[in-house]
Structure formats: structure tokens, C-alpha cells
Amino acid sequence: MNIVKDYQNWRKYRRTVNQLRSLPDSLLSDIGVNRHSINDFARQVSDN
Numbered sequence: 001m002n003i004v005k006d007y008q009n010w011r012k013y014r015r016t017v018n019q020l021r022s023l024p025d026s027l028l029s030d031i032g033v034n035r036h037s038i039n040d041f042a043r044q045v046s047d048n
């Protein structure tokens with residue numbers, strides 16, 4: 001368990017969630033994400 005890496009992943013997750021939530025539904029649809037799957041999508045992105 002690496003606390004620094006975990007914190008960096010969490011920050012990346014939060015940044016991604018905030019950015020996606022600010023997009024209109026039409027843009028989310030264009031990238032294949034809906035409002036209900038933002039958290040799951042952000043989690044996948046932050047784990048990479």
C-alpha cells in the first residue's frame with residue numbers, strides 16, 4: 001500500500017468526476033458515458 005500513489009489516484013478520480021459532471025449530456029453521450037456511470041468511468045481512468 002503506497003499512500004502517495006493512493007492519494008494521487010484519488011485526486012485523479014475526483015478531477016475526472018468533476019470534469020465529467022460539468023459536461024452536457026450530449027457530450028457525455030458522444031464519449032459513451034451517461035450520468036449514472038460517471039463514477040465507474042472515473043474509477044477506471046484513475047486506476048491507470
